[in-house]
Amino acid sequence: MDHPPFAVTVDLVVLTLRDELCALVVRRGIEPYAGEWALPGGFVRADEDLPDAARRELAEETGLAPGSVHIEQLAGYGAPGRDPRLRVVTIAYLALAPDLPVPSAGTDAAEARWVPVRALAAERLAFDHDRILADGVERARAKLEYSPLATAFCAPEFTVAELRRVYELVWDTRLDPRNFHRKVTGTAGLLAPTGRTTTRDGGRPAQLYRRGEAELLYPPMLRS
């Protein structure tokens, strides 16, 4: 049996926190689906590994330095007919970033904007990107529970309140500030104290932390 030819792309679910959880979408400049909204992404080059392609596309579409952004593979999608031109398999990546500037349009994207994921059901994206976006949001929500992923939405140095705001916005819930404080400061390896404080949230100065070395949260955060 021979092997049919495929094209391979990477697509990006880029999430950030503005006043709520938002995802980056771009208006397509070329066919197919020209003029419609889609996830950023593009073809993998002949000599390029998949994570490299994802980071390259991210840089092209957002102008973001790769170092400051958490990026991880989400899943592969390859239904026949998902691209009308030819057989395309896409590897979707999930990227999480602190509040970003208004996105700059990339080369093959005429326009870009942040769409609140709350309005996700009302969005119609090109290809099967609705599904990919939904999978990415669900992944992010789930991983907040058992990993330090929430710190990826924060600046390098952050307060406990800022971290709590991440959980509240991503989960669309309210958490008790005092119990949250006790929990995260008591979880070994989650937070690394800097010794500095800030009053940028108002009120009494808060400790500034960096993310610790823990990769897994035991016990996990509870969505309540």
Add this chain to the structure above:
Amino acid sequence: MDHPPFAVTVDLVVLTLRDELCALVVRRGIEPYAGEWALPGGFVRADEDLPDAARRELAEETGLAPGSVHIEQLAGYGAPGRDPRLRVVTIAYLALAPDLPVPSAGTDAAEARWVPVRALAAERLAFDHDRILADGVERARAKLEYSPLATAFCAPEFTVAELRRVYELVWDTRLDPRNFHRKVTGTAGLLAPTGRTTTRDGGRPAQLYRRGEAELLYPPMLRS
């Protein structure tokens, strides 16, 4: 920019419990890596969706009816040079099955065997299949905590002790039978009683259960 041609394969991490946690490997019958051990898998056909290709390959390599096997996507792998012939992206799938008969060799596999994952470090698999296998085992171990995945290793009807044995073998740990019993019977939606009993494990007859409708375990099982 144009899109370079790729081949797309699916590869399978098939896990089962024999006396310990085992993975299916096949001896390759064709180049490259002819004669070496690899994960079962093959090219995705021109008109085939990825999950269909995975189920087809699983049936071809194990002769298993697709209904009785849990299968889920693991990840995509596409480093340049991972196949010396041409640029290949593979979508790996994780399949979990109850104790299977000795595998029957498929069409393009000269031989097949179960390898205990405990001996994983000593195994040299073709391509990047060591890495894929390790990722699959880690996924299975992690998902036992917060999903009813352990039931996928059991026959359709099983006892609490059989379910406990799954956890003990996959996690390579010992669990207290009494606390385990209290925990799983108290988790809503995990077990559906059949009303029947069995003495196949010896001793007092045990209730037989089917898996319940729960997709997520709250609270999760703890690896202790």
Add this chain to the structure above:
DNA sequence: GGAATAGTGTCTGTCAGACAGTATGTT
């Protein structure tokens, strides 16, 4: 009866949820 496994009850320590109270900034 003895051995083996199934299942229940009880105690104890830990931790999450609730919330009172104190500390330290800004205005």
Add this chain to the structure above:
DNA sequence: AACATACTGTCTGACAGACACTATTCC
């Protein structure tokens, strides 16, 4: 001073880990 936010302490209920005890089968 009033206010806002940071942080600590305390109570309570739920649950995990430990393990004694009872139940029901096979030999």
